[in-house]
Amino acid sequence: MIKDIMNKDIKQIMSLCVIFLVASLVLYGVYTLTKPKIDETNNAVFNDKLSRLYPGLESSEHIDNYFVAYGPAKSIMGYAVETSSYGYQSDIHLLVGFDQDKTLTAVVVLSQMETPGIGTKIEEDSFLNLWNYKKKDAAKLKQNGGDVDAITGATVSSKAFEAAVQEAFTNLPN
Amino acid sequence: MANEQAKGKRRQVKGPNRVNYTNLFFDGFWKQNPIFVLLLGLCPTLAVTNTIDNAVGLGVATLFVMICSSLLISLIRKWIYDEVRIPSFIVIIATFVTVASLLMEAYTPGLFLTLGIFIPLIVVNCIVLGRVLSVAYHTGPGIALVDAVGTGFGFTLGLVVIGAIRELLGTGGISLFGNQLFASNLSVGIMVLPPGALITVGLLIAGKNYLDDLKTEKNSKQKHTAQGVSEQ
Numbered sequence: 098m099i100k101d102i103m104n105k106d107i108k109q110i111m112s113l114c115v116i117f118l119v120a121s122l123v124l125y126g127v128y129t130l131t132k133p134k135i136d137e138t139n140n141a142v143f144n145d146k147l148s149r150l151y152p153g154l155e156s157s158e159h160i161d162n163y164f165v166a167y168g169p170a171k172s173i174m175g176y177a178v179e180t181s182s183y184g185y186q187s188d189i190h191l192l193v194g195f196d197q198d199k200t201l202t203a204v205v206v207l208s209q210m211e212t213p214g215i216g217t218k219i220e221e222d223s224f225l226n227l228w229n230y231k232k233k234d235a236a237k238l239k240q241n242g243g244d245v246d247a248i249t250g251a252t253v254s255s256k257a258f259e260a261a262v263q264e265a266f267t268n269l270p271n
Numbered sequence: 272m273a274n275e276q277a278k279g280k281r282r283q284v285k286g287p288n289r290v291n292y293t294n295l296f297f298d299g300f301w302k303q304n305p306i307f308v309l310l311l312g313l314c315p316t317l318a319v320t321n322t323i324d325n326a327v328g329l330g331v332a333t334l335f336v337m338i339c340s341s342l343l344i345s346l347i348r349k350w351i352y353d354e355v356r357i358p359s360f361i362v363i364i365a366t367f368v369t370v371a372s373l374l375m376e377a378y379t380p381g382l383f384l385t386l387g388i389f390i391p392l393i394v395v396n397c398i399v400l401g402r403v404l405s406v407a408y409h410t411g412p413g414i415a416l417v418d419a420v421g422t423g424f425g426f427t428l429g430l431v432v433i434g435a436i437r438e439l440l441g442t443g444g445i446s447l448f449g450n451q452l453f454a455s456n457l458s459v460g461i462m463v464l465p466p467g468a469l470i471t472v473g474l475l476i477a478g479k480n481y482l483d484d485l486k487t488e489k490n491s492k493q494k495h496t497a498q499g500v501s502e503q
Contacts, residue, residue: 127369134377135376
């Protein structure tokens with residue numbers, strides 16, 4: 098009796114293991130095959146967002162953990178930092194743009210998967226524009242002593258946004 | 272014991288009656304349409320029907336997942352044990368959804384970004400799991416495939432019709448994959464939001480039921496006339 102029960106259990110476990118194993122292999126395969134194309138697309142999107150932060154951008158250079166934006170004749174237009182912070186239910190990736198004086202000029206959201214209609218409001222201009230032209234201490238939420246109003250009902254997303262922006266300040270070259 | 276019962280069911284379906292695949296297709300497409308009859312998958316329906324592009328995108332992705340999952344599960348149903356069938360189904364469906372998601376991220380990035388979280392949500396779309404549980408697990412691959420195709424197309428067509436109505440009334444125009452077909456100043460605000468979607472679904476269900484009633488009346492009238500003639 099016990100042998101029968103154990104036999105059946107083992108068969109079930111084996112079946113599940115095989116399914117999981119094959120699924121993992123398939124996922125690994127498709128992931129590896131699509132990775133180059135996905136990286137290519139992400140790079141194109143990144144460059145597009147970078148040129149939106151710095152109109153007239155000629156080229157950029159990746160040094161340490163920041164980007165230098167060059168205008169005509171290799172003049173420095175500013176610095177951009179890519180940061181991320183975990184919000185309510187997803188990583189919020191930001192590209193924070195600074196000018197030569199380390200003042201925040203604008204923020205662009207690279208990706209996020211927050212609650213639609215609530216956390217996703219961090220991508221709206223009405224929120225993004227609040228951060229423009231702020232120095233480090235002002236680039237915080239009002240509850241933390243800064244100038245920016247958090248989004249009503251999206252405190253966690255707003256706080257994560259602020260954390261990412263503050264981290265961008267620390268990544269700038271001295 | 273449960274396996275023997277399931278085997279008995281399978282033997283019944285393989286019986287002497289030939290399966291009418293056309294009937295099976297239209298069953299999933301119209302008579303048991305997942306949105307308008309079974310009322311399944313309403314959450315993504317309300318969310319992605321704001322434009323035709325989004326509706327087509329999610330419809331095709333769901334169709335892909337349904338065909339792959341139903342076919343595979345039907346082929347290996349002998350090795351999926353009844354007591355652990357739900358975890359097995361979910362892993363298989365989730366794998367196909369991830370494959371679809373990776374393909375969309377690579378080749379249709381714009382659509383991937385707009386559909387966002389609703390691509391992974393295909394895993395818990397009741398339509399996929401429901402068809403697999405009730406059809407693919409108990410029948411051969413031919414029937415499972417046609418059922419998945421019929422239901423999947425029914426879902427996609429439903430999404431596109433709702434999407435067309437919402438886009439037309441809500442934004443005043445229709446644009447297909449980057450080509451603006453026409454535009455106007457019409458803008459019924461509520462059509463852009465989920466409540467408008469729900470109202471549209473309700474009205475379409477009423478419309479479909481009306482059409483079905485008309486057809487039943489026509490059929491029964493024909494029967495009565497035939498009976499009347501033969502009785503005389």
